[in-house]
Amino acid sequence: MTTFGQVAAAIDERRLWDRHEALARVGATERGGVNRQALSDEEIAAKRVLIGWAGALGLEASTDAIGNLFLRLPGYDPALTPVMTGSHIDSQPTGGKYDGVYGVLAGLEAVEAMRAAGYQPRRAIDIVAWTNEEGSRFAPGMMGSEAFAGVRALETILPVADAAGIRVEAELARLDAAFPDMARRPVGFPVAAYVEAHIEQGPELEAAGHQVGVVTGIQGKKTWKVSVRGEEAHAGTTPRRRRRDALAAAAAMIAALHRAIVDADDVVRFTVGRIQVEPNAPSVVPARADFSIDLRHPDGPTLEGFGAAVESICQANAGPCTVTVTPLVDAAPLTFPSAMQDATRQTAERLGLAPMALASAAGHDARNLHMVCPSAMIFVPCAGGISHNEVEATLPGDLAAGARVLAELLVQLADRA
């Protein structure tokens, strides 16, 4: 047992900051960012560091068939389901030091503080690092939490290949080989509640001067893969009337989509982030162009309306090429349970912080846990709202403030009968 504030008082701002710096050295890029993509050697090395810290705390490490990593602080009533907290440690190819990592390290710091305060929870607390949240190497992302929550079947995830043709299944085998003695758990087990701490990845908290945000929900997201097929031809000889130029068609589609998917209040988020062209040679008319579409909006009907236009805009701009538009992700907007939002806000207020309520513009693993247990998210500010970028930055005091809210919220959730 503990009184409110004891665990929060044991949060060590310096340790939390130093651990971010230490993990950022695993996969560090020249420009101060991180390249630690899902199931890479760098991610394995980062897991080894995490497991080392957890081992020193006496936490039990375990994994499952999709490579999620669990670090458990046992509860004194083993008949009760655990409370879970965490996020992910994979990054974008040119990612920052905090996206995902903060949620895992804030969970670890909360447990460090519990230990320091002499607190043992009634329910076990699992700190989790979900597999492939980012989706940059293996698309789409959130594979670990989707499999855990039963949103997506494991069998459909294992064959997914990266750009080099390497399959998730093969990389999972490599991960298992790196940790041969780790305990195994089933993919998905009962959880009492889930709380995820994360940097905001947007500008609102910083602009409003709040250290902590209570997330009301997550905007909806739809993604597609667009495949344009034309015909290879010699750039010097083939007349325009005989060309089927896949990149010309793709460029017309992308330009038309950018013109069409706009709104006056600047709420819709439309991105074509990846394009791959074959043979991609300067003097050959391109035969193939594949590109990604990422569309998000917090309002369900508005998201559906924009989404419904995507295929017709692509078809209208295909010219002499053929185009197939394949939906990948279709996640409706969600609202976290009000009881979880209230508990988070009240915890922050009792700690003397002034929490701000805001929606998450980015997707998070909490989207999937929301399907299986009461879930909540805590945001901390992120400089300039810049994320998915090597210059991603936060303040040590803000990270610690979020960890204090997380720690006290976990105490309340873990002590429930």
Next chain:
Amino acid sequence: MTTFGQVAAAIDERRLWDRHEALARVGATERGGVNRQALSDEEIAAKRVLIGWAGALGLEASTDAIGNLFLRLPGYDPALTPVMTGSHIDSQPTGGKYDGVYGVLAGLEAVEAMRAAGYQPRRAIDIVAWTNEEGSRFAPGMMGSEAFAGVRALETILPVADAAGIRVEAELARLDAAFPDMARRPVGFPVAAYVEAHIEQGPELEAAGHQVGVVTGIQGKKTWKVSVRGEEAHAGTTPRRRRRDALAAAAAMIAALHRAIVDADDVVRFTVGRIQVEPNAPSVVPARADFSIDLRHPDGPTLEGFGAAVESICQANAGPCTVTVTPLVDAAPLTFPSAMQDATRQTAERLGLAPMALASAAGHDARNLHMVCPSAMIFVPCAGGISHNEVEATLPGDLAAGARVLAELLVQLADRA
């Protein structure tokens, strides 16, 4: 000495065809094409095959500091400058069996026929395989003939790197190591005349039913590299007004260029064949997009007019990004000397072929040799006009017809005092 037609009669259609098949096995692709890019292991292996055939004929192999391969049939008057024929054996990444290769193998077959007919030329005949005509691995192409003709300084070619960062200089050292005993020649030496045989890579000969074309000249060509710079940002959180999306800008540029660079008679050739995006991840707003432009036209002023619009169209579509447009190739249209065209046409007519006069839409090494000696080109048909494609096809009889014209033309040029 020989009488007209004796050497042509010794051309062996089957041997010429079989050698195309044999070379096509070096770098063969699954779909029946060839991937034998400049200075690759595959090109080295193909050179080894060529040198083997040449050695059996008693030809002397030599090279120069840019890796051009020369196979010499000695003349009986060594004081005279040589006559040269050839083309290139590098290919596009998904190229065909005949582009370039035909010019080298037709030259070899002509010399085979000379030997079989008991003919020794007055002037030496050099069969050449020029380095990196295609420019798909190291851009721009025609490095070997440009260096030979003094169009481009060797020092500006050696540092050029491929997409993996490998420099021409390093690959040339590897080439030299593969043929340590080969004789060396200077980069550029006096040549009396140059004749290049090539597949048309366009549809005209086939459509008009001619086996042989006399090339009147080569259309002009301009190429650019366009570099668009924006800023990386999170696709889910960053509002449109704060985005600097390099791919959105590049797509707008490419679409606008395709709309602007058109003509009623369908003579202009405009191609964006390559695009490279960073970080090229589905949920990251792209920070960088580089693309290639290839523009060709047989009329100088028209080419200049279209070319002058390129930069302003890119700038007008840059939106919040910055763009730099860097010229790479600027080759004016050219006309081969009428005496060389006449000699080629008359040789074909005397052999009973009905030659067709036509311009070359594609660039060739003969563009550069034209700067240093009287030059000519012989075209043979190419099925459907399709080239730079794995399905590239020709007929054995057409290849042999072109080789007969080449052989008799070389005899005339080599016997001149």
